[in-house]
Structure formats: structure tokens, C-alpha cells
Amino acid sequence: xxxxxNDNSNLIDDVTGGEYKYGFTSDIDTDVIGRGLxxxxxxxxxxKKGEPEWLLDYRLNAYRxxxxxTPPKWAHLNIPDIDFQDIIYYAAPKPKEGPKSLDEVDPExxxxxxxxxxxxxxQKQLSGxxxxxxxxxxxxKTTHRAKLAELGIVFCSFSEAVRExxxxxxxxxxxxxxxxxxxxxxxxxxxxxxxxxxxIPKGVRCPMELSTYFRINASGTGQFERTLIVADDDAxxxxxxxxxxxxxxxxxxxxxIVEIIVxxxxxxxxxxxxxxxxxxxxxxxxxxxxVTKRGLCRGVDSKLSWTQVETGSAITWKYPSCVxxxxxxxxxxxxxxxxxxxxxxxxxTKMIHLAPNTTSxxxxxxxxxxxxxxxxxxxxxVAPNATGCRNYTQCDSLLLGSHCGAHTFPYVDVMNxxxxxxxxxxxxxxxxxxxxxxxxRGIPTEEAVGLIVNGYAKEVMNKLPMEFAVExxxxxxxxxxxSVG
Amino acid sequence: xxxxxxxxxxxASIGDKEILKGINLTIKPGEVHAIxxxxxxxxxxxxxxxxxxxxxxxxxGEVSFHGLDLLSLSPxxxxxxxxxxxxxxxxxxxxxxxVNFMRAAVNAKLKYFNKPPMPANEFLKLMRxxxxxVELDNKLASxxxxxxxxxxxxxxxEIFQMAVLEPCLSILDETDSGLDxxxxxxxxxxxxKLKTPDNxxxxxxHYQRLLDYIKPxxxxxxxxxxxxxxxxxxxxxxxxxxxxxxxxxxxxNIGKEA
Numbered sequence: 199x200x201x202x203x204n205d206n207s208n209l210i211d212d213v214t215g216g217e218y219k220y221g222f223t224s225d226i227d228t229d230v231i232g233r234g235l236x237x238x239x240x241x242x243x244x245x246k247k248g249e250p251e252w253l254l255d256y257r258l259n260a261y262r263x264x265x266x267x268t269p270p271k272w273a274h275l276n277i278p279d280i281d282f283q284d285i286i287y288y289a290a291p292k293p294k295e296g297p298k299s300l301d302e303v304d305p306e307x308x309x310x311x312x313x314x315x316x317x318x319x320x321q322k323q324l325s326g327x328x329x330x331x332x333x334x335x336x337x338x339k340t341t342h343r344a345k346l347a348e349l350g351i352v353f354c355s356f357s358e359a360v361r362e363x364x365x366x367x368x369x370x371x372x373x374x375x376x377x378x379x380x381x382x383x384x385x386x387x388x389x390x391x392x393x394x395x396x397x398i399p400k401g402v403r404c405p406m407e408l409s410t411y412f413r414i415n416a417s418g419t420g421q422f423e424r425t426l427i428v429a430d431d432d433a434x435x436x437x438x439x440x441x442x443x444x445x446x447x448x449x450x451x452x453x454x455i456v457e458i459i460v461x462x463x464x465x466x467x468x469x470x471x472x473x474x475x476x477x478x479x480x481x482x483x484x485x486x487x488x489v490t491k492r493g494l495c496r497g498v499d500s501k502l503s504w505t506q507v508e509t510g511s512a513i514t515w516k517y518p519s520c521v522x523x524x525x526x527x528x529x530x531x532x533x534x535x536x537x538x539x540x541x542x543x544x545x546x547t548k549m550i551h552l553a554p555n556t557t558s559x560x561x562x563x564x565x566x567x568x569x570x571x572x573x574x575x576x577x578x579x580v581a582p583n584a585t586g587c588r589n590y591t592q593c594d595s596l597l598l599g600s601h602c603g604a605h606t607f608p609y610v611d612v613m614n615x616x617x618x619x620x621x622x623x624x625x626x627x628x629x630x631x632x633x634x635x636x637x638x639r640g641i642p643t644e645e646a647v648g649l650i651v652n653g654y655a656k657e658v659m660n661k662l663p664m665e666f667a668v669e670x671x672x673x674x675x676x677x678x679x680x681s682v683g
Numbered sequence: 684x685x686x687x688x689x690x691x692x693x694x695a696s697i698g699d700k701e702i703l704k705g706i707n708l709t710i711k712p713g714e715v716h717a718i719x720x721x722x723x724x725x726x727x728x729x730x731x732x733x734x735x736x737x738x739x740x741x742x743x744g745e746v747s748f749h750g751l752d753l754l755s756l757s758p759x760x761x762x763x764x765x766x767x768x769x770x771x772x773x774x775x776x777x778x779x780x781x782v783n784f785m786r787a788a789v790n791a792k793l794k795y796f797n798k799p800p801m802p803a804n805e806f807l808k809l810m811r812x813x814x815x816x817v818e819l820d821n822k823l824a825s826x827x828x829x830x831x832x833x834x835x836x837x838x839x840x841e842i843f844q845m846a847v848l849e850p851c852l853s854i855l856d857e858t859d860s861g862l863d864x865x866x867x868x869x870x871x872x873x874x875x876k877l878k879t880p881d882n883x884x885x886x887x888x889h890y891q892r893l894l895d896y897i898k899p900x901x902x903x904x905x906x907x908x909x910x911x912x913x914x915x916x917x918x919x920x921x922x923x924x925x926x927x928x929x930x931x932x933x934x935x936n937i938g939k940e941a
Contacts (some may be wrong), residue, residue, distance in 0.1 A: 637759045
């Protein structure tokens, strides 16, 4: 019996020992400011970006507010104390010297993104997708911009948007996630560096996937990106973000804000494949991923759909949410969260039904292995005047091994009698019978686990854009290579 | 003639309980062996142990499978080497389509023999061909493995997989249980179509019924973990008529004498 237990744990070790392909560092000349945070640092960041006065004021207000806050403790997470004065708040790859065109990018940077599977050179670019590549604190390149501009679509780095479309940024910044929202939102609002800005004009369907690829490279730095997406009346856009970081012993902080505004009959699909460095098998190092993502569906019949595949980060704290303020608006949240080794994830969503006839769907699939802790936390709220609202929630947990935890914290707050709110939850393990069945057909255990996990997560994986579905499936299989229940 | 399978003095247990108590069995290519016996005699355990189910521990004995030491092989390698088990209770794997499942199985086998994966179009053609053998429709093949399949569909699906993997030894573990007469006919015809002079089949069953369709060359009676009687096809008919009691009495008496 003891032998069997040992065999099992060995197997789980094998399975969960999948390699992290993105753990390399690039030797890039980087402009780094000193560690620590104070008003001067914020002024310096703002100056480096050549920002207008109103934005600096916004940052300083956020910073002053942040000083009054303490980090949130309510999540089912064990977060070590973070020394916010020991973090570098700005690091940017230096532009190469010499008489080169502005468009030219450091070849080392191109190589880095090539290695990550994101070609940035004009001739190699993926045709169905425009990419904004962000390294540490700045955007290094945005592809297909001219083509998108023909349709009136703005897709650029946040810093550029501040320079070129200040009126749009000013109109929407902080309108969905105020700097007073929470501790990390306040911090981000004070020090945010770069990220993407998207504006889809009235009646335009964006003809390609828009994508931002975030890469942490410099050590000792935090990444604080800011993304703002606006879909005007009858517009449509599908947006994807990917993220990776080098393997390091230290913990790196990533505190982002994503704000989305969806106007009348517009639709936004936001997909995330989060693969930050998760720390090693002993739980050393890894990214702290503390993110505030929220969309405001303020238009009639507007629709926002979040899809996330979360495999990385030492600690994940994020709840992509939908505020359904327009009549008939629809919010969706599809999530696969995988934790292994000593990873911790507390993730879920909030569906806030403010207007009549709004609907929402939540499908969450948690997968835990090793000594990890994986929690779903979700809120479904229906306001007093919101008649005829519907929500369907499905929360499934899959356990691989017996040292991990899966938890579900659903909150339901319904103030209107006409609402129909459903919640289903299951917890399961991969059974020995399933594995033996696969083995008998010649499928080795590691591959069988990959198949079974992908089957379990299929409902969510199917929501990803085609281009990424295959990659994400591979990622799931690699992440869990060899796990057994 | 060569032996395809030779089981010698096989003992196996689950936990502390010994279930197989010295099985001896020799099967040659082209043969169909029926293994019959009352409930709890160890029929399903024998098939599980041959397939390498880790639930059971082999405590004694040897099994040679076309010259290989079967017991030293992993379950997947036994499969690659041509051993197929049609499960009594096929397992459901939600979200994994039959197509993906079979592609993984086929490519794993090719990899084992150092061959490249099968191109998608060739694979789909193979699926179409093999589906026809058990009259399995296209929709079924695109559904998740055994999920929501009726009893009959599950068993047809097992034979379909057998057709794709082309094993040299197939063990049908109570394939007739839960089948109506039409499904039984389709499944049995499928098995017969797949029969060649080079492969062999072990049919595990309670009843004569299946043996009307799949004609055995040899019939064994398993009782209390041992093969207590071996005969020709007529033995199955005799059992159908008289039940198992005479065999039980005989075996128990021999046990006492010993």
C-alpha cells in the first residue's frame, strides 16, 4: 500500500514537472530607474513618457490614495509581505543608437519575441493577427497598424494613445476601474507603464485578432500595464493577451488593470493565456499576478466575453468582471485555471446585473496538482430594478493528487424576485479506470492525463480564438504532463 | 505450431485476496477460446491481469506473448504488441472525442515502432473503413469517448477500436452483457470479420448465446480461480443445459480429495 502511494506521488511529480519553455532571459540594454516608490518616481515615469499634466495629476492622486490602503487579505491565498520599496517601477529596453528609422527595433528584441512565437518583422507577421509587444514597461512594436487605421481602428500602445488620442484616453481612463477600486488598482494607477489601447469605431468589425504580448525581462522590476478597450456602437473586436517571464528565484509583481467599455450592440471578446513564470517545484520565485479586469457593458444589448487560461504565476488574484448596465447586455466568463507545485490561485468573476433582461454565464474549470491551492470566487449580483435577469454558473474542480486543494466561494446577491440564478458545482479526480482504459489502448499515462484534462477543459478551450486554441491545448498538456489522481 | 499466448501457473491477488490460483492456458494463432464460469470465478480478473491493470498484483507464474515476457511490459506496451481488451464496462472520458482518442492511440502505437504519426486524411479514411465493420455512425465517432452511449453502442465502440488497432490477441470480456439480440449480432459479426489465421480471440462469457455467433474452438471453465475443465464447443452447450452445478460439485470434490 505504501509502495503504491509512493508510486503515485512519483507519477504526480513527473506529470507536474512539465518544462517551462519561456524561462530564458534576453540580454537587452535596459533603461532602469532606482528601486522604490515616491512622488518623484511617479513624476519621473510620467516625464519619461512625456505625459500631459492631467495624467500626472491622476497618477499622483492615485498614489496618495494608495498610501492610505493596505493589501487585501480576504482571498484564500497565503501572500508573503511585499516590500513595495524594493521594486523597480520602470524598466525599458533602450533604443539603439545611430541613424536608424524610428520603426527599427533592437534585433535582440525581435529575437526574443521570435522565440516566444510572436514574429514582429513585417514579412513574418501573422496575417490574421495584429500584435502589440510589450517588454517590461514599454511597448516595443505594434504590427498591422496601417491596415487597421484604414478602418478607423486605433490599436497602439497606451503611451502613444496618450500622445495621439488624449481626448479618448481622458474620456475613458479610470471610468470602469477607478483608482479607488482596490489596493493594486491604486498602485497601478499611480505607476502604470505601458499596455495597449484599442478603439473600434461605430459599426466596425475588427477584421483580425488584436493581441498584446507581455514579457517581463528585467530583474527586480514589477510590471504594471494598463489596457483600455472601447467598442463603440455595433462594433466587434476579439482581443487576446499572452504573458511570460524568465525563471528567477525572486518574486516579481505584476499588477495590471484592464478596462473595457462596450457600447450599444457592440461585442468584445477578451481572451487571456496567462503563463507567467510560476516558480520552481519548491515554490521559489514566480510572478505575483494581482490584476483588476473589468468591463462596462453600458450599451443596449452589448456583450462582453472573458476567456482565460491561467497556467502560470506563483499567486494569482484576479476576477475579470462584467457590469451589465445596458438593457439586454450579456456577460460571459470562461476560465481554466491550473495550479501545480506550490502555486496559489484565487480567481473568478463578478457579474453585476444593473439593467433589466441582462444575462450572464460563468463556466469555471479549476485543475489542481501538487501542493497547490486553487479557488474559484465569484459574485452574481442583481440590482433591485433589474427585472428578468438570468445567470448560469458552473464551477468544476479537478484534483490531481491528494496534497492539493480546490475551493469554491460563490456569492449570490439578488435584489429582484424575477431573476433566475443557477449554480452547479462538481469536484472530480481522474480515475484509475480512465487511465487504465487509455493505457490499454496504447496511450501512455502522461498523454492520457493531457487528453483527459483537455477534455475536461474543452468547453472553455473552445471559446479561444482558433489561432490560440491549439497552443493553449499544448500548454495544458505540458503543464500537467504525467499527473495522476 | 507457434504459441501466441502461454499462461503458466498464473496467480494474482487484489489486496490480500488471491483470485487467480494457478491458471494454465495456451492459445495458438487462428483460435477462438471461450472462457466460461459462474460469477466470481475470476474471469474478468484474468482479462484485467493479462492487460496489466495495476489494481491486481501477480504473485506467481509466467505469461509468454508471442515470445515476449508479457508481465514485464507496461499496459500500453502490451497494447502496442497486439493485446486488446474489450472492456465489460467501457469507461467514459468526458470532452475527449473518439476521433482524438483513437488518433492518440494509433499514433502512440506508430511511435512505439519508430514510425511517424499517421497523416490526418489517412487516419480519417481508416476511421471510416473500420466504422463500417460495426455499423457505427459518424456522429458516434465525433462524440466523447463512451459518454452518453447506450450499452449496445459502448460494445460496438469497443469492437470498432479493436478493428482500428488490429490486435493479434483480443480478449472480449462479457461483451454480450447488456446487449439486445440485434446489437449482439452486429458485435459478433464484427468480431468474425476481424478474424484471421494470424490472430486469436478469448471470449469471456456466462452464456452460450454469444457462442452461437462466435464459434469457439476450445471452451474452458473457470471456477474459483482455476481452469477446471477444458473441452470443445459442445461443452458450452452442455453448460447451457445443465448449469454450472455439476462442474462446481466435481471441482469441489476434487478439491476435497486433494
